[in-house]
Amino acid sequence: MGTTERKHVIESCIQEKLKPVVRKIDSEAFYPLEFIKALGNAGVFQSRLPQSETLLRDTGLIEATSKTCMTTGFNLWCHLAAATYLRRSGNPYLRESVLPLLEDGRLRGGTGLSNPMKYYAGLEKLHLKARRVPGGYSVSGQLPMVSNLGTDHWFAIIASVGESQRIMAFVPCQNENLAMKEKIGYLALNGSATYSCSFHDVFIPDEWIISEQADDYVSQIRPVFVLYQIPLGFGVTAAAAESIEKAADRQGGCNRYLPIQSIEIRDELNRLKERLHRICTSPNVAEQWKPLLQLRLEVVSLTLRAVQADMLHQGGSAYLQVSDPSRRLREAYFLANLTPTVRHLEKLLQQM
Template sequence: MAVDVVVLQALIDEKLKPFVKRIDEEALYAEDFLHALGKSGFFDSSQKNEQTTLLDELTIVQETAKVCMTTAFCLWCHLAALTYIRKTKNAALRGKILPLLENGEVLGATGLSNPMKFYAGLEKLHLSAKRVEGGYVLDGVLPAVSNLGNNHWFGAIAHNEEQEVMVFVNTDNANITLKEKTHFLGVNGSATYTCKFENVFVADDYVVSHNASTFVDQIRPTFILYQVPLGFGVVEASVEGIEKVKAKQNGCNEYLQVQADVLSVKLQSLQTHLALLVQSGEITLNAISKIRLQAVYETLEAVQANMLHNGSAGYIAGSTPSRKLREAYFFANLTPTVRQLEKMTKTLTCNSK
């Protein structure tokens, strides 16, 4: 069952488009839009196989990113949280939380930016866990977790002696202190917070995995997969932006080296490649990392072309081309960043030979 694009577009028109400027300039968090997606059944996987669920949710991210990549990024955070709960072997956790996340009653976040860098050999793990009766006690600070608010859930990984444990925690926990982070070049409306853990008890019912390293290996390809349509949406919006101004200055834009049709062909090719990968049921880390990396460079090319085609109008504060430019640079620096992806794709390719 494919996504009902008409209903999705109606939600975007009503609950997202009117607020994009405020999201970008005033750090407004489009929480109502995210809740509405769930209430309208867009996160419901109960009647779908995994491939259909993934393809549908990729479409939702792309359509959202065309209008506002900040909100699409928040949507990705929620889908990452859904992935953790869909994949956990903890039936109690899945039974309690999955329906709430899928029907939009509560929203989720990833919390794995630092752990993903840890497993890539780039950072130390910021949280520690002590095994106690009935669960774990966590301490430490996560520098940045996005898509957070009251009664939001997010994943976290902490070092526990010889291995790591992954848990699912709620922002309303009295021992978790949130401090909002804004003043970004873009994505101010991403509801990003520093999260300080002080003696936070997490019961076994809320443990995603007692062996986080193995679990991350399982979910990382999907984690990265859901990011790719962030770039697709921005490329699509840039193509539309270029088409709108093609008659500017007596059609002088036709002499620019990068044109909308070239960008469209590249986008369609990468979209087809991604869809075939999902349909194959074999989403390897190497394959999806290569697509994600290619999406970064194609997105950067598209937003730069959009700026050039729009000329001085694109440099006005608050213009759509300038917002898409800033969104693209965030996409390039979203974990795994372009630097990390370059390292991963080369390392994984060498190791597979």
């Protein structure tokens, strides 16, 4: 599928499968399953491209989706991050049998790595523990929040095996001794299919193991984990800038006196997008760890400024709970607290 055709497919899916249900996603915790399936069925998730082209394709998809609904963009981030884990795994079963199902829309993927990413930054202890048993591992513990889960979903985990080893695995939601409870009532992102996951001696066969040396493996996939979050902010920021422009003539054009205007938001957004493009096309993305963290932090800052400016430009109509500006405001605060959070990012950058 060429770039032009892919953009047309994505835009058609957004118009037909996503836009009609955005308010339902936000207010009723509706999960946009048909949109995600449609993208997979159209071949948008396939991985037959060089790495740089895959990164540019996926970040473009997340940005375009997030411009309409960041909850759904976040679901795509979960799914595409999960696909990345399998693409880079040495496990032939996961690469040859499970990955194709993620790429063609028959399965969805989640990424239960919030706690492990905090563990590797020295912020938390690992919540899951594993012990070796015949044919695999037995895992116990609890993950308080894992998103993009459901009946036909798998998700990644990392568990400690004693003091010196960590394993990374890919686990189906329909698993004996795995208890899941849906989490809703959040300020935003209630349609993200987020669950708490309790493991009670859950058997993980060897064919589900992504890596038995998770410490080394995480350093390979962590840059893409962060990189795919950046276009979440791009999409929300672009939508806020567009909303500001539509409100230019309100109340006699007095919005022009407000300190933040769409032109400066768009100028900074374009600069940040150019930096992401350079990272995506660099020979070794893993070597771009510090620039990625800095870019991720700056994107949060711009997104927060953009959505708050949009609230002021739109005025009273923005303060309706069902308004697009108020939804984007809540989405932006979620982005600020998505692992790695702002304080997590600040710590990592200051320790480099």
